[in-house]
Amino acid sequence: MRFGFWTNNTDSWADIRSACVHAGRTGWDGVWIADHFMPFMGDDDGPTHEAWTMLGALADAVPGVRLGTLVSGNTYRNPAVLAKMAATLDNISDGRAVLGLGAGWQKNEHVAYGMEYSTVKGRLDRLEEAAELITLLLHNERSDFSGSHYTLTNAPLSPRPVQRRLPVMIGGGGEKRTLRIAAKFADEWNVWGTPDVLAHKNSIIDRHCADVGRDPAEIERSAVALVFISEDEAELAPMRDIDLGRPTVIGTPAEVIDVMGEFREAGVHEFIVPDFTMGPLAQRIGTMDTFINEVAPALR
Numbered sequence: 001m002r003f004g005f006w007t008n009n010t011d012s013w014a015d016i017r018s019a020c021v022h023a024g025r026t027g028w029d030g031v032w033i034a035d036h037f038m039p040f041m042g043d044d045d046g047p048t049h050e051a052w053t054m055l056g057a058l059a060d061a062v063p064g065v066r067l068g069t070l071v072s073g074n075t076y077r078n079p080a081v082l083a084k085m086a087a088t089l090d091n092i093s094d095g096r097a098v099l100g101l102g103a104g105w106q107k108n109e110h111v112a113y114g115m116e117y118s119t120v121k122g123r124l125d126r127l128e129e130a131a132e133l134i135t136l137l138l139h140n141e142r143s144d145f146s147g148s149h150y151t152l153t154n155a156p157l158s159p160r161p162v163q164r165r166l167p168v169m170i171g172g173g174g175e176k177r178t179l180r181i182a183a184k185f186a187d188e189w190n191v192w193g194t195p196d197v198l199a200h201k202n203s204i205i206d207r208h209c210a211d212v213g214r215d216p217a218e219i220e221r222s223a224v225a226l227v228f229i230s231e232d233e234a235e236l237a238p239m240r241d242i243d244l245g246r247p248t249v250i251g252t253p254a255e256v257i258d259v260m261g262e263f264r265e266a267g268v269h270e271f272i273v274p275d276f277t278m279g280p281l282a283q284r285i286g287t288m289d290t291f292i293n294e295v296a297p298a299l300r
Helices: 015-023 051-061 079-092 107-113 119-141 178-185 195-212 233-240 252-264 281-295
Strands: 002-007 030-033 066-069 097-102 143-147 153-158 167-172 190-192 220-224 227-228 248-251 270-274
Touching: 002 015, 015 030, 015 281, 030 051, 030 220, 030 270, 051 079, 079 097, 079 119, 097 119, 119 143, 119 153, 119 167, 119 178, 119 190, 143 190, 143 233, 167 178, 178 195, 178 227, 190 195, 195 220, 195 252, 227 233, 227 270, 227 281, 233 248, 248 252
Parallel strands: 002 030, 002 270, 030 066, 066 097, 097 167, 167 190, 190 220, 220 270, 227 248
Antiparallel strands: 143 153
16 A cells, blocks of 8 residues: 655645655655645635646655646646646656646636636536547557547657656546546546545446446555544544544554555555645654554555
8 A cells, every 4th residue: 555645735835845855755655736726715815836836846856756636627727738747747757747637626716717617517528538638648659639628630749758657547536427537547546535435436436447348457546534643642632523524534543554454445555645734844744754654564
């Protein structure tokens, strides 16, 4: 089982870089960044760094770990341009890029920047076309594509990615469309969820794979949840009864090991830990170290 570190792109660049460098030095398997331009809640003037620019810098600063977006909103960029960006990152990082892709959901960004938001169906239609188009570009020297939203005409992707198969990760949990898109095109799939949610949705992906004639073992599965970990029950007790509106893992290292085992039993290959609730940098690094040193070895 792999363990990824998800840094918060609303922090200062100095803190982001320091936390990611520390993750690379201490045994984390990947560094992930959300692809957003504005905060979703609270002060929408808050600072938000652009994800792909940071990944290019982190590719040089943090050797050895996978680097990806969790996930890129398809509505933000032409998907052919996004494929080009991912291939470039793969060259900069010597084959460590993951292209995370989702339908796009954060309406305030679309309104502020004049990007078409469309309907849920419209965004999913575009996501499906984009996933197919990106797959063509990544796996062929030249590609043609004619869809309702996107077109390629003898389009090259050069330089080629370093990886023989640069992974495309589809993010999202919609069972009718998103998981079917993942079954058709994804090398990896990601969703927020508990072990029960992951087990259920993994079974849905497997059924979609059967429908489209794909081996479900070709798709790696990853999960995200907030993590609160401590040996001090006085720190944990107030959190155990709070609903943070997101899947959450709360416990001592021994308890967290048990929950991670449940994720693994549910078919999860990688668990990704956000740092959003870990506090200032020094506290964040302490929490990261507790997880990677006391939890991860039991699951690897």
